[in-house]
Amino acid sequence: MTSNLRRALMATATGLCMLATGTAFAQDFPSKAVTIIVPYQAGGGTDAIARPLASKLSKKWGQPVVVENRPGANGMIATQTAIRSEPDGHTILYHLTGIIQNPLLLKNVxxxxxKDVIPVFQIGGQALALTVPRSSAVNSLDQLVTDGKSKGDRGLIYGTVGVGHSSHIWSELLASERKFKATHAAYKGTVPLVIDLVSGRLDWAFIAPNEALIRTNDNTLKALTVTGTKRVKQLPGVATMHELGYPGFEMVGWHGLFVPAGTPATVVNKIEVDVREAMGDPEIQKILDTQVVDYTGYGSAEFGKVMRNDSAGWAALFKRFNIQIN
Known part of the structure; x- marks a missing residue:
């Protein structure tokens, strides 16, 4: 037997062994309880989706699927807990866009x-709605820009839920592109932000679409436009910024599932397939509608492309506006 033939046979045997091992992993998975780690407090929007999803998967897999809330450090405690877990599929991380924004925004992440996680499934995207007080004379995005320019150095005041949040970036981009002065007011949470916006102490704010839906329905805020490439289903009369001639606001936040790097591809594929089936349940689709999350259902490969593209997009915007948190 020649050395080349021997090497070829050894490579084939190794490949078959790896394939058999991966198949065995998938057949055995899950062999114990599965934990879905959520980096936010119990009772929030992510919880509202994660818990019924866990219930569906538990019935499918015949094993307990437990949601574990690990809030803190801008989602990094949960992320690091998941990364350090055994890469066998029994620990799944439910995270938002912050998983790619944190390393761009914060030092020493x-x-x-x-490299450290594998994207498994993108649940859906979530645009932001640019809202103004119901009492405001501004009724369109163009009018908001005109108002900003008319105020000169005094400019307008916009609110966000924190430095580096998507709402901060979009507000800075709007003022920069349309050349008017705007002052940033950062709040510790949506509740105080909305209180000041409704009262008229703020001129505008980009807020989550579910909050915008509530506030437009109770006539306390007006939604002028939304980010993203398509209109929000629950706000059909509100055009996207792109439709209104304001390009550059196409990226949206998203909800997704991840596993630690090193998890066998066959296990990743099984989780993806079973999550897709669970997400198709009318009960969960109704919850997504309530949370105003636009279901995408992207699998691992497509979700990975979204992550890479969005990471490059956010990096460019953070650099442009010199936004970083020490």
């Missing part, structure tokens, strides 16, 4: 989202 102890993980790389492109």
């Amino acid at each position: 102890a993980y790389d989202p492109m």
